[in-house]
Amino acid sequence: MIPRLSVLDRSRIREGHPPPQALRDTVELARAAEQLGYHRFWVSEHHSVPGVAGSAPTVLAAAVAGATRRIRVGTGGVMLPNHQPLVVAEQFGVLESLFPGRIDMGLGRSVGFTNGIRRALGRDIEDADRFEEQLTELLGWFDGTQQAHPEVHARPAEGLRTPAYVLATGEGAGVAARAGLPVVVGDLRSRSRLVEAVERYREEFRPSARGAEPYVVVSGSVAVAATEQEARRILVPEAWSLAHSRTRGSFPPLRPAEEVEAMAMTPKERERYEAALAGHVHGTPEQVAAQLAEVSALTGADELLVTTSTYDRTALLDSFTRLARIAGLPPQPSPAGP
Secondary structure, three states, X not given: OOOEXXXXXXXXXXXXXXXXXXXXXXXXXXXXXHHHOOOEEEEOOOOOOOOEOOXXXXXXXXXXXXXXXXXEEEEOOEEHHHOOHHHHHHHHHHHHHHXXXXXXXEEEOOOOOOHHHHHHHOOOHHHHHHHHHHHHHHHHHHHOOOOOOOOOOOOOOOOOOXXXXXXXXXXXXXXXXXXXXXXXXXXXXXXXXXXXXXXXXXXXXXXXXXXXXXXXXXXXXXXXXXXXXXXXXXXXXXXXXXXXXHHHOOOOOEOOHHHHHOOOOOHHHHXXXXXXXXXXXXXXXXXXXXXXXXXXXXXXXOEEEEOOOOXXXXXXXXXXXXXXXXXXXXXXXXXXXX
């Protein structure tokens, strides 16, 4: 079994529920993940996506950290090309100061996915190519070595030790290796590409002050239920949303599984939908344990970051509970007080 289990929640909006509810759902899930014994809880950054409410990850991370007591909290991730490194350093400096020893700085290289979003953010698609340069500057704001802006200091970040992680989209694995940082690699559906990225990262890894050895986090959807069919149904709403986005250009709110299963789809939509359902780790506890053992053997991963989203929050919590039992996570007592 993979040694550590963690959660990434993207604050998915559900049809019939207002976007603010998705953010409150994220905070509630974080509380549950802490009590179940998960290692860390991360939130994500998406802009102008109809089906995602999580647009300000450091703000949401602060809410999650304030609602929990033990679990590590962070971002999966802040998309660095969308921001000035100084501002990102300051935000994480504030988080680390308020919640010392619990904050993770997960960083990605994506920019807004449409021209309109990029214009609104004041960015261009080529800004993603500066990710490695921006990462170096960002880390320099923490250790006081940045040279881009003499006599400027990131307060209160400078001098703090906030762990940084790189999301391996595109060239991310190589960037993480050269920086000597932990890497987050997904997804579990494409095992060959997953293994290729992990092997490249380990081969190119350079020890640094932030990491003496490679550290690999693999990410993807995992669904556990009493039966294989029930576990598959947990994956249905997200698979439909992905198929819809690839055929119609927008990523919509999640719909109930029974509605999706009753839909009439075009042949192209059906093909995309079935492809989006394929390859995920799912099934009964025994089936999932065997699949995760295979992933562990293939990758030697240090940690699994579970990214499952679905319409049915009860089924989602049950899945995380069953997964925690499979992994033998020690349950934690409920926090006392507000």
